Amino acid sequence: MKQTQQLNHLVPLATIVIPLAGAATAEQSTIKLKSGKEVKVVNVGPVYGQGMKKLAVELQYETELKVSDLSTLRKEADQVREVFRPDVEKANERTAIVSAVEKRSPGVVTKSEGYNFVFEKRSDGTWHCLDDK
Numbered sequence: 045m046k047q048t049q050q051l052n053h054l055v056p057l058a059t060i061v062i063p064l065a066g067a068a069t070a071e072q073s074t075i076k077l078k079s080g081k082e083v084k085v086v087n088v089g090p091v092y093g094q095g096m097k098k099l100a101v102e103l104q105y106e107t108e109l110k111v112s113d114l115s116t117l118r119k120e121a122d123q124v125r126e127v128f129r130p131d132v133e134k135a136n137e138r139t140a141i142v143s144a145v146e147k148r149s150p151g152v153v154t155k156s157e158g159y160n161f162v163f164e165k166r167s168d169g170t171w172h173c174l175d176d177k
């Protein structure tokens with residue numbers, strides 16, 4: 045995705061994007077995780093449901109991992125969430141989606157799989173993933 049196209053997706057989230065200067069802006073399309081690994085940010089923006097009701101904010105990133113390895117993917121997504129969380133909270137969001145998409149192979153026809161981890165903030169201030177029991 046071109047930087048200018050990415051900026052178009054970020055503009056509606058100005059309240060989140062400005063604080064995300066260290067995480068994902070038009071000038072910086074990668075984030076550094078606690079492990080030291082860097083991942084490419086594909087998109088940051090709101091997620092709307094029926095009637096244009098805002099449901100969550102999403103950070104979509106590119107992973108080198110296979111989506112089928114959910115255990116390892118979850119560990120990486122948790123690190124991405126930790127980078128994203130302070131800005132989500134600053135914007136008073138209660139639901140955040142960390143969307144991992146497999147790195148696309150080069151070529152004319154490509155296939156890429158992804159997985160969405162949905163996190164909700166509980167009334168006690170803690171965050172939990174809806175995949176957890």
